[in-house]
Amino acid sequence: MTLTSTTRASSSDTIDSVSRGQTIIPANGDRNLDRLNGDHDITYYAKHRHTVKAFDPDRKITPENVDKIRDLLRFSPSSTNAQPWKFILASTDEGKDRVAKATDTLYPFNSPSIRNASHVVVFASRLAIEEDFLLKILDQEEQDGRFDADPETFRAQMHGGRSLFVNLHKQDMKDVQHWMDKQVYLNIGQFLLGVATLGIDATPMEGIDTKALDEQFGLREQGYNSLVVVALGYSDEEADYNAGLPKSRLPLSEILTEV
Structure with a gap:
C-alpha cells in the first residue's frame, strides 16, 4: 500500500505537491487546487478550464x-x-x-493579461x-529510433509519405501556409487542455499585432x-469575472452526428 500525505494549502507553491504524492485539500475555495485532487478524468478539465x-x-x-509546459509544446501531434x-x-x-x-x-x-501572467x-x-527541413525531421526520427527495424526502407517510406502531403498542399491545393498554421493550432488545442491538468490557467489571444511581434523577435528573418x-x-479569483460564470456550449444534438 502506498501512503500519501494530506496538505491544506492555497498557494501556487503547493499545487505541484500533487505530483509528489500528496493529496491537496483546497482552502478558501482555491479552484486550481481542486482541479488537482487526482480524481478527475480528462473531460473534467475540458469542462472546467476557462x-x-x-x-x-x-x-x-x-x-x-x-518543464512540463516545454514538453507539452514539443510533443504535440502534427500532420505527418x-x-x-x-x-x-x-x-x-x-x-x-x-x-x-x-x-x-x-x-x-x-x-x-500578458504583463500579469506568470x-x-x-x-x-x-x-x-x-x-532541407524535411530531411532534418527525417534525421531526427532516425536518431530517435523510429526506423530501427529496417532503416533504409522505413526512412524512404516516411520521407515519401511526408513529401506527398507537403507537395499536395504546395502544388495542388496551394495552401501550404494555411496547412502549417493548422498544425500550430493543433498544438495550441492540446496545450490548453494540457496546462489545465496541471492546475494552470491560460488565456489564448489572437488579438495581437503579429507584424509588430514578428519584428520584436525577428521571427520573419x-x-x-x-x-x-x-x-x-493563476486566475485572480476576485477580478476574473469569467472564473465564476457557467460554461456555455451548443448542445450535442446540434454539433454531433453519429452514424
Missing part, C-alpha cells in the same frame, strides 16, 4: 511545471509529424513586456517548408510568423 480575464501577478508557475512551429517562452518582466508591445496599440485590453508563450508557424499568444498563470 479563459482567464485577470491573472494574479504574484502567483508563479513552479520550475517543475515549466511536420512540426512547422516555433515557440517563444517569456517569463521575465522584460520578456513579457516585449510580447505585450504587440497589444499595446491595437489591442490594449490584452496587455494586462509565463507567456508565443506560437509561430513556418513561412516555408522545404526539402528566422522563417516564421507569429499566430497566437497564450498567457499562463
